[in-house]
Amino acid sequence: MNKIWKINKKAPKSFLNKFPEYSELTLQLLWDRGLKTQKAIDEFFNPDYDEDLHDPFLLKDIKKAIKRIEKAAINKEKVAIFADYDADGICGAVLLTEVLKIFKIKPEVYIPDRNLEGYGLNLNAIKKLGKEGVSLILTIDCGMSDFEEVKLANKLGIDVILIDHHEILNKTPSAFAIINPKQKDCKYPFKYLSATGVAFKLAQAISKEKSWEKWLLDLVAISIVTDSMLLLGENRTLVNYGLVVLSQTKRAGLKALMKKARIDETNLNTYVLGFILGPRINAASRVDHGTIAYKLLIAFDKNQAEKIAQQLEEKNQQRQQLTKKILREARQRALKHYQKKKIIIEGDKNWLTGMAGLIAQRLRDEFWRPCFIYQEIDDFSTGSARTIPGFNLVKALSQCGKFLEDYGGHAEAAGFKVLNKNLNNFQDLLEKIAQKEIKKENLIPYLDIDVEVESDDLDWPIFKEIQKFEPFGSANLNPSFLIKELKVLEIRSVGSNGNHLKLFLEKETKKFKAIGFGLADFCDKIQIGDKVDIVFELIVNEWNGTKELQLKIIDLKKS
Structure with missing residues (x-):
C-alpha cells in the first residue's frame, strides 16, 4: 500500500538559537520528540538513576x-x-x-x-x-x-x-x-x-x-x-x-537464552530486547504455556536453564511457522472485502488465540485498518486487536460492551471475548463505530520523516550523532531520513528466499549501498538508471572486520 510521506515541521529558529551547543540535526530530532526544555534534554542525553526516577x-x-x-x-x-x-x-x-x-x-x-x-x-x-x-x-x-x-x-x-x-x-x-x-x-x-x-x-x-x-x-x-x-x-x-x-545478568536463564540466540552480551540494544529475546519469551504462551518462560527466568542452575532455553528456541520456531500459516489464511480472507469496510475482523477455530495479536498487527500494517483476530473455542471467541491512529480500541470495545464477555488493554492494542451467538452483532456494531470515527484519509498510511538530507550529510559524524539518541523504541524511533534523486546503479534480490532488496546508488559522485528487508518486490518496479527518492535509516554494516555505512530502506519512490 502506498504511503504518504510526511516530513516533520522544522524546529523554529528560536529553539535552535536557544541551544547553540547542539547541531541543527540534533535539535531537529529533539524537537520531533517533544524535548524542548533544558531539563528534558538533559534527562534524555544523561540518564541518571538517582535523579530521574520518581518517588x-x-x-x-x-x-x-x-x-x-x-x-x-x-x-x-x-x-x-x-x-x-x-x-x-x-x-x-x-x-x-x-x-x-x-x-x-x-x-x-x-x-x-x-x-x-x-x-x-x-x-x-x-x-x-x-x-x-x-x-x-x-x-x-x-x-x-x-x-x-x-x-x-x-x-x-x-x-x-x-x-x-x-x-x-x-x-x-x-x-x-x-x-x-x-x-x-x-x-x-x-x-x-x-x-x-x-x-x-x-x-x-x-x-x-x-x-x-x-x-x-x-x-x-x-x-x-x-x-x-x-x-x-x-x-x-x-x-x-x-x-x-x-x-x-546473574540470571542463568537469560544467559542461556542469549547464548542460544547467539547474542553478543557486550553489544546489547533495544532491538535485541524487542526482536530476539522478547519473541522467544512470548513464544512459550503463544504455542504452549507461559510457565515455561517463567521457569527459565527464575532458573539459576546453568544446565536446567540451557534445557529450557532450547525448549523456548523450539517453541519460537513453531511460532514462526504458525504465524506464516495463519497470516496466509487471514490475508486471503481480508483481501475479499477490506476495501468495502473500515475494520478487518476474522477468526477461525484453528487459529490459536496466542497468535491473534501477531496476526492482527501484520494485517493492520498491510491493510491499514483496525484489525481484530480471534479463535473460536466452544461457545466463545477470544482474540486480540490492533488499531491505526485515531481509533481507540478500549473506547470502541466499551461501546460494544453489551455483546462482550470481557475486554481490556490499551488504546492501541486490546483483547476481547465474545459469545459466538453475539459475534455478528459485535462485528456490525464495530463496523458502525468505525464508519463514524474513521475518516477516509485515516485509511491511507503515512510515514513520518525526521529530516531531508543531502548526499554530503551521510558520513560517520552524522551516524555518531544518531547514536546519542539510543536506546530506540516507541516515541523515540531510530531517526528516518529522506534523500532525493539517487541514481540506481545496480539492483539485486538477496537473502535465503530472495525477499530482500539490495541497491547500489549514486548522487553527485558519492556512492551508497542500500538494503530493504522484505522489499524485493521493488526489483520489478525500478530499473538501472532510474532516479529514486528513499526514506531510510542510517545503519552500519559489519563484514569481515570492516564497517561501512549503509542505508536501510523503509520506503522508496521514483523521483
Missing part, C-alpha cells in the same frame, strides 16, 4: 499494599502471584517472586493458559487458589477489568492487590489495593510504565539494601521494550540501566 510512594495504594504484604509475612499466609502470560507479565512475576523473598514469602505463581483461559483473572482460577488456602493475590499486568473475579476473591476471604498499567474503564474492581499510575487520583507523574515497571516501583519502595533493586532492571528493560512502552522519561532511564544490568 515510588507517589503511587496510590503502594503503602497500603506493602502493609498488607508485611501482614501476610507475619501471619505466614499463603500468597499467590497471578501473572499475565506475555513477556511483561512473566518478567513481572519473576520480579515479584524476588521481592517477596525479602519477606520470606514463597508465593505460588499462577499463569493462565493463553489459549484456553485467555487474558486476566478467571473464576475457576480464583476458586482453585481459594481451595489451596491462598489469602492474598498479587496480580501483575492484569486485573483492571476483572470485576466479578475480584468480587469472588473477596467473598472467599482473599485480598487482591492489582499491579497493572492498563487503561482504566469507568470504575475499578473492589480490590484491597490498586497500584496503577493511570488511576485518575494517582499522583505519580509518569503514566507510561510497563506492569513490570510498576512492580519495580514496589521493589524500590521496600528495598532495604540500597541499590539492591537495580539488579531487577534487566527484567524491567525487557518488559518496557516488548510491551512497546514510550522510551522517553523514566522508561528511558530504566532501559538504559537495564541494558547494563542485562550485560552482567
